[in-house]
Amino acid sequence: MDPKELKLIVENLKNGGTLLYPSDTLWALGCDAENDSAIDKISVLKGQQGPMVVLVSSLRMLLHYVPQLPPKAGDMIEYYEKPLTILYSGYRFISDKLSAADGTVAIRVVKEPACVSMINHYGKAIVSTMATKKEGKLPFTFRDVPVDIRKAVDYTAAFNMDFKGSRASIIVGIDPKNELFFIRKDKA
Secondary structure, eight states, X not given: OOHHHHHHHHHHHHTTOOEEEEOSSSEEEEOBTTOHXXXXXXXXXXXXXXXXXXXXXXXXXXXXXXXXXXXXXXXXXXXXXXXXEEEESSOOXXXXXXXXXXXXXXXXXXXXXXXXXXXXXXTSOEEEEXXXXXXOOOOSSGGGSOHHHHHHSXXXXXXXXXXXXXXXXXXXXXXXXXXXXXXXXXXX
16 A cells, blocks of 8 residues: 555544545445544434444454453454454443444454555554445445545545445354354355
8 A cells, every 4th residue: 555645544543534445345434443523523424323343453453452352253353254343342442432332342353455554554443334324325336435425524545446345244242151143144
């Protein structure tokens, strides 16, 4: 990825800006996962308080935010090839605005190289939520992102503009016995 582009993205995130970027699943809106006002800006852009995922670039970074993983979670994250989001009840250094009503926060370790590079250069977790309104078309391509959202974000990442997503992530929960269970499986 172009170092100048990475610098612009990092500056935008550090300054509390919103970002339109290709995630590992769809075109997404993002910001710093600790910045309450930036998270609020994304909710306003989407016209709703919807589900938002936290993206990290490695298992090591995940352990900064989730101090203890359930058994098998590390192996599942490392070896599962498809995007995998896990709902954690114990987290730190993430805005409480990102937690669901049950107190869980959704976190995914991305594997898409450009997204990994972006997060690594920022050095912190970022938010990911579909770049669309409530009833909007899934933003698989940049053209699928509503024009009003494109115009309203603080910065649009210029890397991987031809990115075409293909599916939402698989979602896994953690039961009271600290065991993993599927909430949303792969439909492909």
